[in-house]
Amino acid sequence: xxxxxxxxxxxxxxxxxxxxxxxxxxxxxxxxxxxxxxxxxxxxxxxxxxxxxxxxxxxxxxxxxxxxxxxxxxxxxx
Numbered sequence: 001x002x003x004x005x006x007x008x009x010x011x012x013x014x015x016x017x018x019x020x021x022x023x024x025x026x027x028x029x030x031x032x033x034x035x036x037x038x039x040x041x042x043x044x045x046x047x048x049x050x051x052x053x054x055x056x057x058x059x060x061x062x063x064x065x066x067x068x069x070x071x072x073x074x075x076x077x078x
Contacts, residue, residue, distance in 0.1 A: 007031050024048050 014020055014030040025035055026049040033052035034044045047053040 011035075020049075 011030045011032055014027040015035055017027070020027040021038060025045050025047050027047060028049040030047055030049065033047055033050045033056060035047050037043055037045050046056050
């Protein structure tokens with residue numbers, strides 16, 4: 001019976017486990033990089049236990065850093 005568990009069931013079980021939720025969601029067993037928040041009406045959050053979820057944070061940081069540089073250069077050239 002244990003071998004018949006699908007990844008969807010594992011993902012749902014991990015999402016429902018309160019031990020995976022603090023201020024962030026962290027589950028290495030959950031295959032999704034983006035998961036619904038505890039209240040799905042509030043959108044999605046990043047799964048920090050997934051390697052692709054961790055990349056989201058890296059890309060977001062780079063994006064905002066680049067925007068900051070562009071604004072800084074634009075203000076500096078005035």
